Amino acid sequence: MGEWERDTVRREGRGGRGARGKGRGRRRAGAGETDTRGRILEVTLNLMRAKGYEATTVDDLCAAAGVTKGAFFHHFHSKEHLAREAANCFAEFAAGIFSSAPYTKLKDPLERFLGYIDFRREILQGPIEGFTCLLGTFVQETYHLHPALRALCHEHIWGHASTLVEDIRAAKEKYAPASEFDPEGLALHTQAVLQGAFILAKAQGSREPAVESLQHLRRYVELLFGVSATTSKEPSYVTGQDSGSGAS
Structure with missing residues (x-):
């Protein structure tokens, strides 16, 4: 994963495009929550491109990100929810590369x-x-x-x-x-x-x-x-x- 992609993940972790419609009216996430969400997104981009959606389990993602299942489900209510957020993150990353x-x-x-x-x-x-x-x-x-x-x-x-x-x-x-x-x-x-x-x-x-x-x-x-x-x-x-x- 390149530095630009990591920067995109960090923005998503802070509630970027992937969080639209859900963050309104909620308190701003603390640094720890932001880091956890970003780590999960980062390992998702890596693992799901390597193994695919079906073969990548929540256990795989938690182990790679170093988080508990409780932390995972605090940020993403399902694997599909995470995949949608990762798709948004990947699209934003690609748009940044090609626009410049x-x-x-x-x-x-x-x-x-x-x-x-x-x-x-x-x-x-x-x-x-x-x-x-x-x-x-x-x-x-x-x-x-x-x-x-x-x-x-x-x-x-x-x-x-x-x-x-x-x-x-x-x-x-x-x-x-x-x-x-x-x-x-x-x-x-x-x-x-x-x-x-x-x-x-x-x-x-x-x-x-x-x-x-x-x-x-x-x-x-x-x-x-x-x-x-x-x-x-x-x-x-x-x-x-x-x-x-x-x-x-």
Whole structure:
């Protein structure tokens, strides 16, 4: 877990987005309660990405966080409640990373969209559970048994995809105005590729199939917008520096 993710957990422990609607009218939690809630959320992000929702027990979470079951149920009335809070925490963490990523500073909308794809490829580092998606893991396991959790994950996945729509629409107007594809559909397609790539990485025990999937996605987008192919490790999209290559 990175420092940004830990910071997000700390905010959630203090009653961030995941506590909305429940903290109103209640006294402010003390430092000890905040630390306990944050620790439980932190180990949840780690364990449930590694083991999944069903295989991770409350006993596992309590042992990893160093808390009693009484402390656990003081903050979360069920494992599903905790999973929903963890999903909110993960979504906030991801939003912070992508909203400040270097590619967002590029001037051209297609450069930014391609930069997003390159950035997604570049952050496929470390243990598989460290770069795969908690939301996708939840959906795959619980879509039928836990509809509230499924709906929340859908909201966050679509919410992330929607951040790409404006750039895709602007790039379509500039580079492919006669094309009939739907910008929202293409934004969702990127998430379908990513979630599938994560599954392949887990199946193979390696990041390589995920990296290759994102390289194919990049080539597809270049063809869709009718721009000449660029190198698969184009630095401008990752660093935020215009290099003069790529879309023009």
